[in-house]
Each structure stands twice: as structure tokens, then as C-alpha cells.
Amino acid sequence: MREPSRIDGAPRKGNLRNRHDRLSGRGIRPREHGVKDLASEYNPLVEKDYRPVPGWALVLFLAALAALCFLGVQFMAGRAVLTVLAMFYALGLCAVLIAMAPLGQAALPALGIRPAGWRPVVFGVIGTIVLSVAVSQLGIEPRAMKEAVDIAREPGALMRSLLILAVLAPVVEELVFRGLLYGWIAGRWGTVPAWLVSSVAFALAHYEPAHILLVLPLGLLFGYLRRRTDSLLPSLAAHIFNNGFAVLAAAFLGG
Numbered sequence: 001m002r003e004p005s006r007i008d009g010a011p012r013k014g015n016l017r018n019r020h021d022r023l024s025g026r027g028i029r030p031r032e033h034g035v036k037d038l039a040s041e042y043n044p045l046v047e048k049d050y051r052p053v054p055g056w057a058l059v060l061f062l063a064a065l066a067a068l069c070f071l072g073v074q075f076m077a078g079r080a081v082l083t084v085l086a087m088f089y090a091l092g093l094c095a096v097l098i099a100m101a102p103l104g105q106a107a108l109p110a111l112g113i114r115p116a117g118w119r120p121v122v123f124g125v126i127g128t129i130v131l132s133v134a135v136s137q138l139g140i141e142p143r144a145m146k147e148a149v150d151i152a153r154e155p156g157a158l159m160r161s162l163l164i165l166a167v168l169a170p171v172v173e174e175l176v177f178r179g180l181l182y183g184w185i186a187g188r189w190g191t192v193p194a195w196l197v198s199s200v201a202f203a204l205a206h207y208e209p210a211h212i213l214l215v216l217p218l219g220l221l222f223g224y225l226r227r228r229t230d231s232l233l234p235s236l237a238a239h240i241f242n243n244g245f246a247v248l249a250a251a252f253l254g255g
Helices: 019-024 055-076 081-110 118-136 143-153 158-189 191-204 209-229 233-252
Strands: none
Touching: 055 081, 055 158, 081 143, 081 158, 118 209, 118 233, 143 158, 143 209, 143 233, 158 191, 158 209, 158 233, 191 209, 209 233
């Protein structure tokens, strides 16, 4: 039997896409067995070909950091510990800028620098307090923490300690571990591996075994905030609070 006449260009029976959708590649498709509907909150990180931070940016960062440290090490000799830390973190910040500059306007979202609500920030601060109190009960005091305490107690060094240890250090560490590293891994293998690997790398960067043990829970918390909000700002706020609280506690509460 001949098919009834229809308007030219109208969709055939069973074709649920109209002409606009056929041209644009979009359309409504019937649900298939075992296939869920597209979520209303689409997360591009589930796409395998999504690269928030390209691999070459990570390589460029490492090369730039090595070159800058090689050039700057001659100026660090004989300097005070706080000055050396300030120079090292400043070089790290420069290396991040060099690595991400080719991305232009895409650099900020690639690093996770996007707005986040106040609730994750409050959660991060409270979680930081709880973890800091918990790990302090272990009675472990790494050598690096002792040095930070001594620095904070030096006359006239409090403001410089806060600026370097509680602002500059968290900013650089967050950009490196939960910005560059997290963004690259998340684009290739997903957010869970990015969370775990960046947290472990963050802890290992503190190199002293006792310090690694104390820092790892905080790294996991910061990584969770990054993964949960897809923003660097909550983990950065929690990190700044943690370091600032530690410096102030060392300056005023240390025995």
C-alpha cells in the first residue's frame, strides 16, 4: 500500500528529530535499555576527550619551574628561611603563569578558578579545624613545623609569616596540585583519580615522612572540595585558613 502523501521535508514515522535537529545533530532519542537520560547538570569531565588542562601545560610548568629555580638558587644562598620560602613560591607562581599563558582566557576555568557558594567554604573551614585537632592528638611535630613556629615567633616576623605561609604558599600549592595536576588528570581519567592522585602528590611534596602523614588528610579534604564544587576557591579558602591559623597559633599559643 502506498504511503499517504505528506509535506515534503516532514519527518518520517519513527524519526523523532525534526529538520532543525537533523541539521544541528541534536534531537530526542528514545530511551534504550540500560541507557539513562542525559542529566540536566551536564559535567564535561565525564567526556574522555575533554582536556581542562593540556598535558603540554604541565610539562611547560615543570620545565619553567626547573629553569627558574636554577637561575634563582644563586640568590637564595645565605638568605633567611622565610626569604627562601618567599622566593621559591614566587618562582612557582611565575612557572604557573608561564605554563597557562598560552591558553589565554581559558586558563582560569581550566584551573578551576570559578565562583562557588559559601556552603563549601564553611564546610572546608570546619573540616580543616576538625582534622587539625585530630592530627595534633598524634603528638607528631615535624621539623618543618618546628621551623615555622620559630619563624612566626621572631620579632616583627608575624605579618611576613602570614603573607608568605598563609597566603602565597596556599595560592601556589592550590594552583599546582588542585589546579594544574588535578585538571590534567580529571580530563584524562576522571575526577576520582584526580582527587586521589593530587592529594597524595600534595602530601608527598612536604617530603618529611611525619609531615606527609599529617598533611595527607588535609590534602584529601581539599581535593574533595575541588571535586565536589568543580572550583578551586573553596579548597583555597580552607587552605589559607589552615595555614593562617597555624601561624597565629604558633605566634601566640606556642609554649
